[in-house]
Amino acid sequence: MNIKRTENDGELTLLLEGRLDTLTAPQLEDEIISDSVNKLTLDLAGLEYISSAGLRVVLSLHKKMLSKGGLTVANVGEAVLDVFNATGFTDILNII
Amino acid sequence: MEKLTLDAKKENLKSLIDYLNKILEPYNVTPKTQIQLELVAEEIFVNICSYAYSDNGGKVSISFEIFENPLSLKITFEDKGKPYNPLERKDPDINLEADKRQIGGLGVFIVKQAADECEYKYQNETNIFSVKKALDF
Numbered sequence: 001m002n003i004k005r006t007e008n009d010g011e012l013t014l015l016l017e018g019r020l021d022t023l024t025a026p027q028l029e030d031e032i033i034s035d036s037v038n039k040l041t042l043d044l045a046g047l048e049y050i051s052s053a054g055l056r057v058v059l060s061l062h063k064k065m066l067s068k069g070g071l072t073v074a075n076v077g078e079a080v081l082d083v084f085n086a087t088g089f090t091d092i093l094n095i096i
Numbered sequence: 097m098e099k100l101t102l103d104a105k106k107e108n109l110k111s112l113i114d115y116l117n118k119i120l121e122p123y124n125v126t127p128k129t130q131i132q133l134e135l136v137a138e139e140i141f142v143n144i145c146s147y148a149y150s151d152n153g154g155k156v157s158i159s160f161e162i163f164e165n166p167l168s169l170k171i172t173f174e175d176k177g178k179p180y181n182p183l184e185r186k187d188p189d190i191n192l193e194a195d196k197r198q199i200g201g202l203g204v205f206i207v208k209q210a211a212d213e214c215e216y217k218y219q220n221e222t223n224i225f226s227v228k229k230a231l232d233f
Contacts, residue, residue, distance in 0.1 A: 021109070021138060022106055022109055022138060022142045023106065023107070023109055023110070049131055049134065051135055051138045051139060051203075051206070052139055052202040052203040052205075052206055053142070055202055056202070059194070059197060062194055063194060063195060066194060066195060070194065078128070079127065079128065079131045082128065082131075083135070083206065086206065086209045087188075087190055087202055087205065087206065087209075088190030088191060088192075088197075091190075091191070092193065092194040092197065
């Protein structure tokens with residue numbers, strides 16, 4: 001999986017490309033989100049697959065950002081949205 | 097019926113997914129069906145890798161069987177690890193708010209959502225977990 005980081009004035013966007021599964025989830029876990037980040041967005045335009053391992057990291061990031069309004073998730077493709085819907089993640093995340 | 101035997105290590109996930117996709121190739125299934133089957137394979141395989149065996153590890157066999165009318169794929173996982181029925185696991189509460197959601201428990205839940213039928217039995221010291229799903233094409 002490819003992760004592209006864009007940081008600007010306390011706003012961090014992580015663009016994910018490929019699959020977020022058991023083997024690649026640690027890459028996302030390893031991304032450092034400093035306390036100076038006020039807004040965290042995951043851009044999933046290039047994400048074609050997410051499994052429970054991926055959901056775990058996404059939830060973890062969302063919990064980390066709760067005091068700042070939570071995680072924003074953008075450009076969610078159909079396959080990933082299906083999984084978010086089935087597991088109630090559409091209700092927890094800010095999906096734009 | 098096709099059968100694949102792997103060491104129960106997460107690193108072998110890619111081999112399993114590649115093998116699954118080779119089985120599916122002739123059937124031109126919809127992307128959604130393919131992804132749902134990949135999810136089933138990943139979630140069950142990874143759980144076996146994580147929990148079935150102690151440090152010495154072990155093997156897992158995965159068989160693939162095609163049925164007709166309707167066209168379906170049955171995937172059966174067999175391991176000789178400790179007895180465990182994934183279907184007994186309580187579903188996570190997916191209506192809880194973020195701060196109350198548990199991290200974990202989603203793997204089996206996803207399998208139950210994706211599959212048409214699931215079955216578990218323990219026979220000859222072997223956990224046998226099978227999942228059947230119609231192939232949409």
